[in-house]
Amino acid sequence: MNILIVDDQQFVREAIKADLAESTFKHDFKTFEAEDANQGIEAIVAAEGNIDLLILDLKMDNSDGMEVINFLSVHASYTDIPLAVISSSDKRTLGLVNSIASSLKLNVVGVFEKPINMDFILAETVRLQRQNDKKWDVESPDSVSDYDIHQLLDDEQVLLCFQPQVDMKSKDITGFEVLARMYDENGYIYPDTFLPLIDKAGLNVDFTKIIIAKAFKFWAHEKTLSSYTLSINVTAEDLSSDNLIEYIIRHKQAHANIKLILELTESQEIINQASVLNSIARLIINDISISLDDFGKSYSTYERLDTIPFNEIKIDRSFVCDIDTNEQHHLIVESTIALAKKMSVSVVAEGIETESVLNILGELGCDIAQGYLYSPPIEGRYLKAWVNRYVHKDEIA
């Protein structure tokens, strides 16, 4: 078993070797050492990736472990090397590195705080390898790129789901956000999968049109829902299409009673182009509200808030979902709500899943709540029944 130790401190390398010598794992360990990232990379190349465990220190004298991690990630033949990251950094940094390495699809044994327990790392490696060696049984019928996005859109294989938004004080439903699903003969396809394909095919505007048309048709048909706001996601790119803006305004004019909110999601930086600002002005003039979606996720959010007269901001779910346990997120949400209050903009918090998160948001003065605590996205055909149940829930109890 070949083990490569990349650590700038000799005593750490010696300690690991000593641990291995005394390990309860009966194995013929062959160790290699490197004292910085470059040496480590050279050793990996020299061994042609034939390494059974790579122990990598995060912080070294004149380099850092991230260089090695990045190297592994761009060389497909090395991504399988079991990687154990060791460090004396704080837990947040360790968590960050772990998520980076996992997202790069490296074979991560774990991220371990120093002092390390070598036997434990070995046990984890063995467990991981055993998992990986098991072959895969249910294989997907087609890979992501096999979806024929043109065909799916032509056939309008699109389904609208709705997630309720609830007034924090009165607990009344205020409106719904439209969430799209696509589907084929194997099942549902989710935005994570289809949005990049639509984007790649240059069909963003066509897609948004389908959603607008379907949502308007549904809202116009279901009279009982007309008092609720209807929130639809658009991107900055959508807003630079005059044709789409015309389309939206025509729909709104034909159904003046539908309270349409366009949620401007994060995307390109083109938001401040004159054409986009012009579109936004036209929408506002036509009585369409604009909401700034995913607030806090992008670096340009404050700038946007400054240029565009938003009616509403939506705090991103990644900040909201754990404000009861994450002090930083709590601070971010608190100051966002305070800012919105000062600017007289209404605040929607997304991603509420638990009672304690809801209570904190209530204390912070958030206006509208959205999340799985109230309901997962509801398919259009079940929406009326859900509203009925929600409105009459107290009578049953």
Add this chain to the structure above:
Amino acid sequence: MGHKKYSYQKTVIMRVFSSFLRKIRSEHQLSQEGLRALLNERSHSFDSLDTISISRWERGINTPSLTKQSEIAEVFGDDLFNIYSSDADFVEESTYFIQFPPYVKSDKTAHPYYKNEQYHTKSMLPDHVNFESMLKLCLMYEGNPRLFPTRQEITCAALLPLNLVSAFCSLKQLVGHCLFCKVNTKALFEFMNCSIGIMELLNVAKQDRANVLVVLSSFGVSPQIDNHMMSVYLNQLATDKAIEYLSFSTCDNKLKQKLMQMKIPMFKVKPIEYQSKIIQNYSFIMSRSEVMANRNMLMLSVIPTRKIQPTNVGI
């Protein structure tokens, strides 16, 4: 063989649906145009539907996606599970997922000690004499520190809502298991966010009306047994109409990958710190209609594994 089955031809699905369509149309005395108008009125998914498509569906030349099929079925007060589980051919096709082929060639994927022999399954409730030891084995595999972290005095009454199904081969060796229970979504989201622990979750399950089936562990040494374990709870979900959602809460990477390959979107990953290491806890949740529109899941759900009755002998 798992491979072949998943690149499955749509012929049986087409035939089942076409006969369903012809049946309801004659029962409701609708012309093809009448059916088109009715669907058009009831749902926006059929805005561009024409009678030519209906005719093709009925003749089995073409078939709509399961998502559309389920909308049509619901217009007539029926559902996909009822339609497909009552078709013997479809059930038989689906059963191939959990059975071994008649001949066994040397297979690279074979398990080190398990050679595709026949296996049998056993369902257990917490008052079974072997429940605790089987649960321990299952937890050891799952490696989820959130499941019963303290082994202190857990009475079987406290575990009551749990269901454990185990698969054994002829050597009495454990070759698969699944662990699940029915709870309500509110408590489930508290659990997924680590606001409550497993004991509180089970406690809630005893009091409130359950609307979600949550799978805590699911595993088989071969693809067939793995599928069999999955079919157990999918069938439970399908037959208990009070259950609106299916959920998974697991630390098992293999199960996570299987779900992702079945195109189930991950809801949440929560890192848990346990004995100075970080373990990822994966959560999934999908609605009943999402489950039934997923072909793999629909096929597994129609296998009548509910016939395995809980055995509670020996107490």
